[in-house]
Amino acid sequence: MDDFLAMGGYATYVWSSYAIFVVGLLIDYLAPRWRNRRIISELHGRFARQKKKTETAT
Amino acid sequence: MTPTRKRRLIMIGAILIAAAAATTLIVLALQQNMTYLFTPSEILAGKVPDGARFRIGGMVKQGSVERGQSLTVAFVVTDGDGDMRVEYNGILPDLFRDNQSVIATGSMQGNHFLATEVLAKHDENYVPRDVAEAMSKAHRKHDVPVEADKPTP
Amino acid sequence: MNTLSLWFHKFGSPPTFYRLSRLLCPWLFAAACLIGAVGLYAGLVLAPADYQQSDAYRIIFIHVPCAWMSLFAYIFMAANAFIAVVWRIKISEILAMTSAPVGAMFTAVTLLTGAIWGKPMWGTWWTWDARLTSELVLLFLYLGVIGLYSAIEDRRQAARAASFLGLIGIVNVPIVHFSVNWWNTLHQGSTVRLLGPSRIDASMLWPLLLMALATHIWFFASVLARSRTSVLEQESGKEWVREIVQAQGVRHG
Numbered sequence: 268m269d270d271f272l273a274m275g276g277y278a279t280y281v282w283s284s285y286a287i288f289v290v291g292l293l294i295d296y297l298a299p300r301w302r303n304r305r306i307i308s309e310l311h312g313r314f315a316r317q318k319k320k321t322e323t324a325t
Numbered sequence: 326m327t328p329t330r331k332r333r334l335i336m337i338g339a340i341l342i343a344a345a346a347a348t349t350l351i352v353l354a355l356q357q358n359m360t361y362l363f364t365p366s367e368i369l370a371g372k373v374p375d376g377a378r379f380r381i382g383g384m385v386k387q388g389s390v391e392r393g394q395s396l397t398v399a400f401v402v403t404d405g406d407g408d409m410r411v412e413y414n415g416i417l418p419d420l421f422r423d424n425q426s427v428i429a430t431g432s433m434q435g436n437h438f439l440a441t442e443v444l445a446k447h448d449e450n451y452v453p454r455d456v457a458e459a460m461s462k463a464h465r466k467h468d469v470p471v472e473a474d475k476p477t478p
Numbered sequence: 479m480n481t482l483s484l485w486f487h488k489f490g491s492p493p494t495f496y497r498l499s500r501l502l503c504p505w506l507f508a509a510a511c512l513i514g515a516v517g518l519y520a521g522l523v524l525a526p527a528d529y530q531q532s533d534a535y536r537i538i539f540i541h542v543p544c545a546w547m548s549l550f551a552y553i554f555m556a557a558n559a560f561i562a563v564v565w566r567i568k569i570s571e572i573l574a575m576t577s578a579p580v581g582a583m584f585t586a587v588t589l590l591t592g593a594i595w596g597k598p599m600w601g602t603w604w605t606w607d608a609r610l611t612s613e614l615v616l617l618f619l620y621l622g623v624i625g626l627y628s629a630i631e632d633r634r635q636a637a638r639a640a641s642f643l644g645l646i647g648i649v650n651v652p653i654v655h656f657s658v659n660w661w662n663t664l665h666q667g668s669t670v671r672l673l674g675p676s677r678i679d680a681s682m683l684w685p686l687l688l689m690a691l692a693t694h695i696w697f698f699a700s701v702l703a704r705s706r707t708s709v710l711e712q713e714s715g716k717e718w719v720r721e722i723v724q725a726q727g728v729r730h731g
Binding site for chain 2: 668
């Protein structure tokens with residue numbers, strides 16, 4: 268196991284590359300989810316306001 | 326296809342062809358100035374202006390590496406046709422060894438090259454250690470010259 | 479209208495696109511993660527060490543798939559940009575614009591892991607050779623497309639302007655690919671070739687191909703996930719969006 272983690276003396280280089288890869292994918296996965304959530308709640312609010320307006324008008 | 330779309334298609338096509346042509350011309354023009362490195366025989370042929378800082382590229386000649394005091398090292402870079410002695414004082418990359426492609430930056434000093442940086446170029450071959458050993462053994466057995474650069478079959 | 483464009487119009491209709499991508503996304507992400515996990519295990523544990531570079535070469539299993547994706551994403555973006563500029567199909571505009579950030583991410587990872595690989599092997603983090611420089615230009619092209627898209631107010635006009643920029647940038651793609659053949663570079667030539675034998679042992683090649691497959695699937699998953707949100711945003715006046723938002727908004731609060 269220690270041998271595996273040591274990566275033949277190149278541990279810092281190999282593991283930091285893999286870390287960058289994983290972080291990159293994680294950001295790529297989360298960013299659109301956050302945006303999706305934000306936009307849905309935004310639209311939800313807007314539609315709710317519109318509904319209220321039409322109800323009070325009638 | 327409607328006429329407007331056809332017009333747009335022709336426009337985009339023309340612009341793309343123009344961009345491609347322009348890039349090709351730029352690339353061809355740069356070809357002369359974009360010399361990343363010179364080989365020893367090019368230097369011996371006098372293609373490098375005097376006193377210029379440039380890069381030399383080639384293989385480390387087998388058995389030519391002389392290590393001096395502390396980090397001083399001298400070796401011969403060859404491209405098969407010409408040899409050039411390179412002197413360097415600094416840390417060498419891990420891949421530096423006999424028959425390895427190297428690229429050194431520096432300038433000519435007399436008839437040898439004084440390097441300020443030495444980089445190792447690795448080839449595009451990836452071979453497990455035991456396979457590489459078995460291959461070089463087989464090569465030696467059949468009197469094939471052993472080279473680190475031999476492509477994997 | 480022929481059957482192909484008829485099919486395109488059906489798939490390209492925003493509500494169908496939204497439902498389909500919502501259905502596909504989780505499966506694509508799961509497949510990418512699963513295949514990627516097998517690929518990483520194979521690359522880090524099963525594949526033997528290289529004869530020259532020992533274990534440092536294992537960076538190849540992420541560097542090379544990401545580098546392939548940086549070009550693949552650009553070609554996908556440019557193809558959609560072409561349709562967007564000529565036919566002005568909304569979905570193509572959206573697909574072109576959402577593939578830019580994913581491609582930029584892969585390009586950035588390629589450059590960073592390449593630098594980390596270059597330090598121990600070549601002896602330098604960076605050099606201005608043709609391959610490294612053209613890959614950096616590729617990143618700037620992606621950033622230019624993203625920047626232009628966010629700089630213009632009207633979403634559709636912004637998409638078409640940025641598409642146009644991306645379309646012209648396609649000339650850089652062959653330069654990145656062939657730079658190692660056209661010029662003397664510090665970067666080595668291509669290892670995996672479509673024509674002729676690859677210059678990598680089979681025990682190292684299959685983890686690499688698995689990783690390439692995983693990143694391709696990931697790309698499509700991410701582009702669909704992003705496009706779904708953009709469709710919702712741009713169609714916000716439509717009735718079908720209202721229905722979806724009201725069904726989902728309750729859950730999200």
